[in-house]
Amino acid sequence: MGQATEQEFTAFVNARGAALLRVASALAGDRHAGEDLLQSALAKAYARWPRIRGDAEPYVRRILYNDQVSGWRRRGRRPAEVSLDALPDRAAGGHLDHDTAVRLLLQDALRTLPPRQRAVLVLRYLEDLSVEQTAEALGCQVGTVASQASRALAKLRAQVPAFDDAVTRSEALR
CATH class of the missing domain: 1.10.10.10 (Winged helix-like DNA-binding domain superfamily/Winged helix DNA-binding domain)
Structure with a gap:
């Protein structure tokens, strides 16, 4: 990838990273899992960056949604049930x-x-x-x-x- 393309990708991550992390964290259920999900999605987007046309954010968001849903399917895992009988101890x-x-x-x-x-x-x-x-x-x-x-x-x-x-x-x- 050329230097200009890398700079475009870096600018995109700097501009939209916080919003994408918010979505990834909501999808994954916590911030740490959201960071992992976003990192994986950005790695996939980086590999395809020269071919991404137009607005890249919807493309990255779609990777987030698909990776999260397919990850649960692939592992046959769902989030643990949480008892909500009382307020959480925070x-x-x-x-x-x-x-x-x-x-x-x-x-x-x-x-x-x-x-x-x-x-x-x-x-x-x-x-x-x-x-x-x-x-x-x-x-x-x-x-x-x-x-x-x-x-x-x-x-x-x-x-x-x-x-x-x-x-x-x-x-x-x-």
């Missing part, structure tokens, strides 16, 4: 406000979702993609995105009853 000065506690419960609940459902939620609500854009990114039908999102949200509501209250409050603030 070292935060001994006190968690309600919104922080709900956010932590949701983060733990997201780890229990199947990979496709988590990917749909990340794309739809963290990345704010439309149903059509999400379907294109995941290589599936629009109806699949809608049904996976519906099932995932139902599971989150069942595991974290305060979820509906938090969503209602955040929508009221808009």
Whole structure:
């Protein structure tokens, strides 16, 4: 790869790396696994960089989504179930406000979702993609995105009853 191409890749990573890490961490369930996922995706993108035309970010995001979902399939592994009967024991000065506690419960609940459902939620609500854009990114039908999102949200509501209250409050603030 030429020096100019390497500089373009480095500029891309410097400009979009933090946003891509946020998505990778949400998909993988924690920051360390997200860093590994992003590193793998960037390595694949780097190898194909001269052939990538136009905006590279959607290309890298698609690698992230596909690698995470296929990784779970290949290993036959799903995230461990997490009991959500009580608030998590977190070292935060001994006190968690309600919104922080709900956010932590949701983060733990997201780890229990199947990979496709988590990917749909990340794309739809963290990345704010439309149903059509999400379907294109995941290589599936629009109806699949809608049904996976519906099932995932139902599971989150069942595991974290305060979820509906938090969503209602955040929508009221808009």
